[in-house]
Amino acid sequence: MATSGLPxxxxxxxFSGMKRFHSQLLKWYRANRREMPWRxxxxxxxxxxxxxxxxxxQVNTAIPYFNRFIxxxxxxxxxxxxxxxxxxxxxxxxGYYARARNLQRAARQVVQxxxxxxxxxxxxxxxxxxxxxYISAAVMSIAFGRPAAAVDGNVKRVLSRVTMNDAPVNxxxxxxxxxxxxxxxxxxxxxxxxxxAMMELGANVCQPKTPRCSQCPVRQxxxxxxxxxxxxxxxxxxxxxxxxxxxxxxxxxxGNQLLICKRKPDGLLGGLWEFPGGGVExxxxxxxxxxxxxxxxxxxxxxxxxxxxxxxxxxxHFKIVMDVFMCAVQNGRVRLRGPVACQWVRPAELxxxxxxxxxxxxxxxxxxxxxxxSQLKSEKQ
DNA sequence: AACTCGGGGCG
DNA sequence: CGCCCAGAGTT
Numbered sequence: 001m002a003t004s005g006l007p008x009x010x011x012x013x014x015f016s017g018m019k020r021f022h023s024q025l026l027k028w029y030r031a032n033r034r035e036m037p038w039r040x041x042x043x044x045x046x047x048x049x050x051x052x053x054x055x056x057x058q059v060n061t062a063i064p065y066f067n068r069f070i071x072x073x074x075x076x077x078x079x080x081x082x083x084x085x086x087x088x089x090x091x092x093x094x095g096y097y098a099r100a101r102n103l104q105r106a107a108r109q110v111v112q113x114x115x116x117x118x119x120x121x122x123x124x125x126x127x128x129x130x131x132x133x134y135i136s137a138a139v140m141s142i143a144f145g146r147p148a149a150a151v152d153g154n155v156k157r158v159l160s161r162v163t164m165n166d167a168p169v170n171x172x173x174x175x176x177x178x179x180x181x182x183x184x185x186x187x188x189x190x191x192x193x194x195x196x197a198m199m200e201l202g203a204n205v206c207q208p209k210t211p212r213c214s215q216c217p218v219r220q221x222x223x224x225x226x227x228x229x230x231x232x233x234x235x236x237x238x239x240x241x242x243x244x245x246x247x248x249x250x251x252x253x254x255g256n257q258l259l260i261c262k263r264k265p266d267g268l269l270g271g272l273w274e275f276p277g278g279g280v281e282x283x284x285x286x287x288x289x290x291x292x293x294x295x296x297x298x299x300x301x302x303x304x305x306x307x308x309x310x311x312x313x314x315x316x317h318f319k320i321v322m323d324v325f326m327c328a329v330q331n332g333r334v335r336l337r338g339p340v341a342c343q344w345v346r347p348a349e350l351x352x353x354x355x356x357x358x359x360x361x362x363x364x365x366x367x368x369x370x371x372x373x374s375q376l377k378s379e380k381q
Numbered sequence: 382a383a384c385t386c387g388g389g390g391c392g
Numbered sequence: 393c394g395c396c397c398a399g400a401g402t403t
Binding site for chain 1: 394395397398399400401
């Protein structure tokens with residue numbers, strides 16, 4: 001049964017070169033590691049923040065967000081005391097906003113339960129909101145030197161190839177498969193560097209489509225490489241294709257002000273601000289949907305004065321085609337049904353609020369249109 | 382175990 | 393376009 005005749009431990013092949021695997025990997029990492037702002041600190045809070053930002057997010061995307069965020073909130077206490085709007089504004093554009101809301105919740109837990117200090121034991125740290133197996137292992141190993149194997153998408157891919165494991169890396173059950181393998185390959189003599197080296201290897205050498213095996217420091221210990229099967233791994237589950245939804249949005253103007261609404265605190269884009277709108281129903285025009293949604297969400301009867309643009313945007317599980325209309329209030333007083341807050345703001349103030357990406361796709365055009373509008377008005381006088 | 386949750390980079 | 397990304401919470 002044994003895979004390539006190797007001895008097994010818990011079903012995982014043990015090869016005699018584990019020490020060589022560790023030393024080759026570390027040597028490569030220490031010579032090739034990329035510069036990252038969170039690699040210049042030993043502050044557990046900063047390292048924690050970086051790991052949260054790096055969930056499902058590439059390093060280069062996270063870097064500027066990290067620098068702004070850790071400057072604004074250098075400690076758990078500072079984050080705990082901030083307003084959620086300020087936190088979301090700094091997260092704006094990074095996506096997966098529950099990460100920001102959970103991180104702030106966790107910061108408050110740290111202040112209340114741990115005297116403001118990030119706990120250095122795994123059980124306490126992992127009890128915090130938003131801290132799962134990966135972040136727990138990453139922070140414990142990198143910040144505190146504790147032995148914990150971090151398993152992310154990179155590590156699963158590397159281990160899938162190294163051991164030729166057929167478990168699909170994107171399956172729900174994949175973590176249960178790859179965590180014990182990562183434990184077996186873990187290097188307790190260099191917890192933080194080993195974890196980062198595995199991830200760095202996955203990101204820069206053992207890449208999904210175009211692995212650069214010629215540069216790989218552990219190819220002699222890689223089963224797939226030795227069997228010329230690297231590109232057959234990892235196995236991946238096929239994804240369902242995402243549906244498209246049609247959305248209508250109203251930019252409601254009153255004088256020189258616009259109405260913006262704050263989304264409920266959980267779910268999609270929770271806590272972000274947006275222009276009111278919603279789904280276009282079957283056999284309904286986008287314009288009619290805009291009028292209906294404005295009535296339903298903020299209780300205003302509006303009249304569409306023109307169409308601004310159409311915007312396309314992709315989320316994880318669906319795509320949207322969004323028609324944006326300029327509207328004027330005919331009658332009604334604002335009463336909220338759905339949004340948890342709303343506010344009339346001048347165009348220049350929009351930048352103070354966190355908006356979803358789909359809104360940002362038309363805001364520059366909106367500002368341009370409003371500017372043109374005000375120029376025409378002043379010329380008339 | 383399946384679903385939800387963003388946005389960008391890249392072939 | 394589809395895939396992937398230093399995943400975690402909810403159902």
